[in-house]
Amino acid sequence: xxxxxxxxxxxxxxxxxxxxxxxxxxxxxxxxxxxxxxxxxxxxxxxxxxxxxxxxxxxxxxxxxxxxxxxxxxxxxxxxxxxxxxxxxxxxxxxxxxxxxxxxxxxxxxxxxxxxxxxxxxxxx
Amino acid sequence: xxxxxxxxxxxxxxxxxxxxxxxxxxxxxxxxxxxxxxxxxxxxxxxxxxxxxxxxxxxxxxxxxxxxxxxxxxxxxxxxxxxxxxxxxxxxxxxxxxxxxxxxxxxxxxxxxxxxxxxxxxxxxxxxxxxxxxxxxxxxxxxxxxxxxxxxxxxxxxxxxxxxxxxxxxxxxxxxxxxxxxxxxxxxxxxxxxxxxxxxxxxxxxxxxxxxxxxxxxxxxxxxxxxxxxxxxxxxxxxxxx
Amino acid sequence: xxxxxxxxxxxxxxxxxxxxxxxxxxxxxxxxxxxxxxxxxxxxxxxxxxxxxxxxxxxxxxxxxxxxxxxxxxxxxxxxxxxxxxxxxxxxxxxxxxxxxxxxxxxxxxxxxxxxxxxxxxxxxxxxxxxxxxxx
Numbered sequence: 001x002x003x004x005x006x007x008x009x010x011x012x013x014x015x016x017x018x019x020x021x022x023x024x025x026x027x028x029x030x031x032x033x034x035x036x037x038x039x040x041x042x043x044x045x046x047x048x049x050x051x052x053x054x055x056x057x058x059x060x061x062x063x064x065x066x067x068x069x070x071x072x073x074x075x076x077x078x079x080x081x082x083x084x085x086x087x088x089x090x091x092x093x094x095x096x097x098x099x100x101x102x103x104x105x106x107x108x109x110x111x112x113x114x115x116x117x118x119x120x121x122x123x124x125x
Numbered sequence: 126x127x128x129x130x131x132x133x134x135x136x137x138x139x140x141x142x143x144x145x146x147x148x149x150x151x152x153x154x155x156x157x158x159x160x161x162x163x164x165x166x167x168x169x170x171x172x173x174x175x176x177x178x179x180x181x182x183x184x185x186x187x188x189x190x191x192x193x194x195x196x197x198x199x200x201x202x203x204x205x206x207x208x209x210x211x212x213x214x215x216x217x218x219x220x221x222x223x224x225x226x227x228x229x230x231x232x233x234x235x236x237x238x239x240x241x242x243x244x245x246x247x248x249x250x251x252x253x254x255x256x257x258x259x260x261x262x263x264x265x266x267x268x269x270x271x272x273x274x275x276x277x278x279x280x281x282x283x284x285x286x287x288x289x290x291x292x293x294x295x296x297x298x299x300x301x302x303x304x305x306x307x308x309x310x311x312x313x314x315x316x317x318x319x320x321x322x323x324x325x326x327x328x329x330x331x332x333x334x335x336x337x338x339x340x341x342x343x344x345x346x347x348x349x350x351x352x353x354x355x356x357x358x359x360x361x362x363x364x365x366x367x
Numbered sequence: 368x369x370x371x372x373x374x375x376x377x378x379x380x381x382x383x384x385x386x387x388x389x390x391x392x393x394x395x396x397x398x399x400x401x402x403x404x405x406x407x408x409x410x411x412x413x414x415x416x417x418x419x420x421x422x423x424x425x426x427x428x429x430x431x432x433x434x435x436x437x438x439x440x441x442x443x444x445x446x447x448x449x450x451x452x453x454x455x456x457x458x459x460x461x462x463x464x465x466x467x468x469x470x471x472x473x474x475x476x477x478x479x480x481x482x483x484x485x486x487x488x489x490x491x492x493x494x495x496x497x498x499x500x501x502x503x
Contacts, residue, residue: 012315012316012318012319012321012322013315013318013319014318014319014320016318016319016320016322016324016325017318017319017324017350017353017354017357018357019324020324020350020470021354021357021358024466024467024470024471025467027460027463027464027467028463028464028467030460031460031463031464034456034460042499042503047503048503050437052426052430052433052434053430055426055433056426059426075416079412079413079416082409082413083413086406086409086410088320089282089285089286089385089389090385091285091286091385111420114420115420118420118423118424118426118427121427122423122426122427125426125427138378138379140378144379145379145381216381217381219380219381220380220381220388221380222378222379222380223378223379223380223381224378230378281388281389281391281399281402282388283388284384284385284387284388284391285385285388285389286385287380327402327405327466328398328401328402328465328466328469328470328478329396329398329399329401329402330397330398330478330479331396331398331399334396334398343398344475344476347469347470347472347475348472348475350470350471350472351470351471351472351473351475352472354470354471354472355472
């Protein structure tokens with residue numbers, strides 16, 4: 001009879017635990033960053049940031065600039081990992097899973113590069 | 126004397142058919158009739174081809190688990206009149222391959238639970254003051270899980286991926302960590318530390334909601350995660366993995 | 368994969384289809400509703416993130432483009448969509464806090480109470496936000 005005990009199960013650990021922790025902590029961080037984002041955009045200036053000049057001046061402030069980039073990276077990581085979890089639950093084939101991982105990585109990197117590029121453009125306006 | 130006649134709408138499927146269908150049977154019911162007894166009455170008096178599994182009739186064996194009005198139940202302890210429904214809809218468990226009518230193939234379920242290598246007995250927390258007879262150190266009792274499969278039927282991820290270990294197997298693994306009884310807790314943790322294991326759960330807690338035996342598989346999956354999270358964070362910050 | 372094929376060759380499996388399973392919200396099952404809504408809001412917020420980042424490019428195109436955009440999004444329809452967005456953010460964020468804490472072994476026994484407490488906080492924040500959206 002096949003030995004079914006744990007000692008004979010062989011190694012099965014993968015990165016999913018680390019990914020779950022990154023997802024959880026990036027999510028918790030996002031709650032704080034989003035709160036900051038909303039308060040800064042809607043309550044610091046009366047009526048919220050709407051005027052072109054106000055928005056540009058706000059985005060160009062060094063501290064806001066840095067926080068926005070951190071926000072961009074965290075939200076992208078959380079989004080990409082979340083999409084991955086949903087796509088994996090659709091039971092893709094092994095080959096499709098590899099493509100999904102690369103595609104999501106490319107999307108994530110593209111969003112971050114685009115976002116940083118846009119930040120620099122806006123800051124120079 | 127029967128108190129009422131209650132219609133039972135029952136899922137039917139036989140090997141080789143493409144899909145299942147429902148048949149309705151009127152069953153005489155008295156105040157003590159359980160859903161399982163009603164199904165046995167149908168089998169005896171109306172349709173001997175109705176397939177169902179059962180054994181103990183008192184919620185100890187877990188053999189008869191099925192869906193009653195869309196909810197995972199042990200029909201042996203569900204009183205028909207208490208349901209206050211007409212018809213009573215009876216279906217086989219979800220997410221487990223069908224054999225026939227209300228019978229599902231538990232082979233994979235058992236194959237998933239066995240590797241956890243959980244002992245079948247545990248330290249008994251009941252009657253802590255009771256004196257033990259000579260030669261007996263402490264009382265043991267059977268584990269809570271009766272391996273009925275209700276948790277797998279209710280779990281959205283077991284409904285998504287057949288390779289997911291499922292709530293019962295993961296809960297069994299946590300019992301090894303919680304009370305090793307000679308097993309290696311770290312081996313149990315390593316076994317579940319992957320995408321098919323405890324990280325796949327999406328915290329819907331449906332398993333805990335439907336468990337007829339108080340196992341709380343959802344809580345145990347979270348306990349596995351909590352323990353593994355601690356280990357991983359300790360490893361990350363240089364305190365050693367274990 | 369062999370295991371899956373064997374399993375499915377033994378007989379059909381009721382409801383083993385991802386979308387059916389995710390949105391199997393039978394009756395009063397809180398956890399299933401939370402899970403299904405978490406998925407829906409996740410997809411909605413992802414779509415919003417892409418739109419939001421595309422729209423910010425209008426800033427780079429100059430003041431007139433930006434001002435005409437602001438005029439459009441001040442319409443009642445867009446303000447109502449803002450409230451839908453805030454609902455999505457609040458639900459996903461607050462439910463995410465619950466899932467993260469419970470997943471790290473914190474408050475596991477009280478996950479239902481945690482859900483209702485966070486829902487109450489979310490409802491208050493949603494009502495206040497909706498009022499602010501339409502009055503500021």
